[in-house]
Amino acid sequence: MCLRPCVRSSRALPLRKPTPLAPKLHPATGLPLSRTRGQHLLHNQGVIYKIVEAADIQASDAVYEVGCGTGELTMRLLPLARKVYTVDTELRMVEETKSRAQSGGFQNLEALVGDALRVPMPRRFDVCVSNLPYKISAPIIFRLLRRISEGHPWRAAVLMLQREFADRLLSDPGEKGFSRLALNVRLFAKAFRRCAANQNFVKEIHSTVIRLEPRVPAPEVDFNEWDALIRVIFSRRRKTLRAQFKKLSTLAMLEQNYKMWCSLSGTKPSAIPFPELVSSVLKEESMLRERAFAMDLDDLHLLLKAFNRRGIHFASVHQGAAEAEDLDFATSGSGGVGSFPQLTSDFLYP
Ligand SMILES: C[S@@+](CC[C@H](N)C(=O)[O-])C[C@H]1O[C@@H](n2cnc3c(N)ncnc32)[C@H](O)[C@@H]1O
Numbered sequence: 157m158c159l160r161p162c163v164r165s166s167r168a169l170p171l172r173k174p175t176p177l178a179p180k181l182h183p184a185t186g187l188p189l190s191r192t193r194g195q196h197l198l199h200n201q202g203v204i205y206k207i208v209e210a211a212d213i214q215a216s217d218a219v220y221e222v223g224c225g226t227g228e229l230t231m232r233l234l235p236l237a238r239k240v241y242t243v244d245t246e247l248r249m250v251e252e253t254k255s256r257a258q259s260g261g262f263q264n265l266e267a268l269v270g271d272a273l274r275v276p277m278p279r280r281f282d283v284c285v286s287n288l289p290y291k292i293s294a295p296i297i298f299r300l301l302r303r304i305s306e307g308h309p310w311r312a313a314v315l316m317l318q319r320e321f322a323d324r325l326l327s328d329p330g331e332k333g334f335s336r337l338a339l340n341v342r343l344f345a346k347a348f349r350r351c352a353a354n355q356n357f358v359k360e361i362h363s364t365v366i367r368l369e370p371r372v373p374a375p376e377v378d379f380n381e382w383d384a385l386i387r388v389i390f391s392r393r394r395k396t397l398r399a400q401f402k403k404l405s406t407l408a409m410l411e412q413n414y415k416m417w418c419s420l421s422g423t424k425p426s427a428i429p430f431p432e433l434v435s436s437v438l439k440e441e442s443m444l445r446e447r448a449f450a451m452d453l454d455d456l457h458l459l460l461k462a463f464n465r466r467g468i469h470f471a472s473v474h475q476g477a478a479e480a481e482d483l484d485f486a487t488s489g490s491g492g493v494g495s496f497p498q499l500t501s502d503f504l505y506p
Contacts, residue, residue, distance in 0.1 A: 196361055197225045198287055203316075203353040203365075207285060208232045210350045210367050211314040217282040220310075222272045222296055223289055227253030233285060234262040241278045243268045272296060277303065284313040287363075293317055294337055297325070297368075301344045304370045305379035313345075313368040316353060322364035330450040336390040340383065343453055345370050377457070384470035385460050389448040397459075398444040401434050410434065413469045423467060437462050 198204055207229065213219060213236040224230045224242040230253050233240045242265070244250050250267045257265040268275060273295050288296060293315075300313055317325070324333035326347055341347050350365040389400050400406065411430045418425045426433050438444045441462045446455065463470070 196287075196289075198228045198316075200353070204229055204232055206351050206353065207287070207314055207316060207365055208236070210365060211283050211285045211312065213237050213283055213285075217311075218278065218280060220278055220281040220284045222284070222286040222292075223249075224253040224267060225249050225287070227256045229285065229287060230265065230267075231256055231260065234260065234265060237264065237283075239264050239266065241266050241268075241281060243270050243272050243275050245269070245271055273299070280308070282311045284310055284315070286314075287316040290318050290321065293321055297337065297341065300368070301340055302379055304344045304374050305377070307374070309370040309372075309374060311369070314350070314365065315368070316363050316365050319352070319362040319364045322349070322366055326366065329452050334449050335393075336383075336386045339386055339390075339453075339456070341368065343371075343375055343377070343382070377460075378471070380471035381464070381469060382456075382460060385456070385463075386448075388470060389451075393449040394447055396444065397438055397446050397448070398435065400448070401438060402431070407431055407434065410468055410470070413472055414467055416472075417467045417469055421467070426466075433466065434463075434468065437466055437468065 211219070211233075213233065215236070215238065217237045218239040218241065219233050219237040221230055221233060221240060221242040224244045226249060230240060230242055234257060242250075242253065244253070244267070247269045250269045254265065254267050257267075273292055277299065284300060286296070297313075297315070300310070303310065324335055325338050325341055326349055327333040327335075327338050329339075345368040348367045348369075350367050353363045353365055354361075388406055389397065391403075392400060407430060414430065414433075415425065417423070428436065435444070441458060443455070443459055451459075460470075
């Protein structure tokens with residue numbers, strides 16, 4: 157038996173950097189910046205130039221910018237576009253951007269204080285340009301995709317994203333990072349990596365600028381139904397579909413939807429026990445051994461159609477109503493937006 161005291165090598169325990177107590181200050185304005193709110197503002201003029209170049213803005217374009225910060229990017233967009241809509245959670249950021257636009261003599265800015273996930277997007281815009289805060293990157297991209305599925309496409313979205321997030325978003329089926337988001341992006345848009353952008357102010361953040369272009373024509377798919385299927389099969393993306401569709405909670409949810417569909421459509425429910433009905437669909441499509449992370453769009457379309465043909469639906473029939481309520485709430489300009497100011501009608505009805 158070894159009696160030597162167990163001394164851990166100091167190399168095994170990397171020293172943690174002390175958390176800085178003082179907030180970072182914006183070099184130009186002296187405004188304190190919050191990392192938790194994703195306030196990694198752009199300073200590198202070369203990066204700003206590349207983002208604007210990738211956006212290829214036309215004089216008649218309306219541009220939607222999520223998170224204006226102190227307006228570094230906004231000020232480059234204003235001379236190029238017919239209109240720039242922007243929303244930022246922080247009043248001081250919006251005020252700084254508005255004041256810069258005013259000093260520059262620009263009349264085409266509409267800036268709101270609010271949460272971009274709750275404030276509705278402008279009714280129409282051609283290009284979305286944003287140095288996106290990391291925390292809301294995925295939901296904002298989902299919102300952009302939903303706009304396409306609702307028949308209100310934009311021409312392009314140029315987004316600066318954290319490098320690892322962009323890598324996952326651009327990954328292909330079968331690759332390590334291939335996720336529900338990557339799949340949905342693939343369904344609705346073509347995605348291009350434009351450039352790497354390492355910010356010189358916050359050195360440890362490496363970013364990538366991507367450009368999304370909606371597919372034309374948009375795929376004919378009910379986004380709620382599609383996304384609900386993807387959620388189910390990506391919950392354990394390396395498992396076979398056979399295993400995924402044995403999960404009791406999944407079967408219970410599908411069976412409830414199935415019964416609802418049968419009663420709404422006046423169809424007699426199948427005499428086959430529900431779990432067998434589900435696995436018979438997989439068997440007929442030869443998909444028992446498929447695994448979500450390696451499936452391509454065509455396979456998934458086939459799978460969804462096969463389930464739907466048998467009356468098996470993934471999105472609850474109540475979901476449509478919930479979405480509509482959401483929209484009313486969002487467009488009402490009050491209520492859930494809480495302490496944020498009322499939305500101006502111009503923002504909603506450009
Ligand atoms: C990465 S900074 C980009 C700022 C500026 N566009 C730039 O490039 O310098 C992100 C900005 O988004 C704002 N922000 C964070 N969460 C937000 C949200 N949920 N809705 C709207 N803006 C948000 C932050 O206050 C911050 O100003």
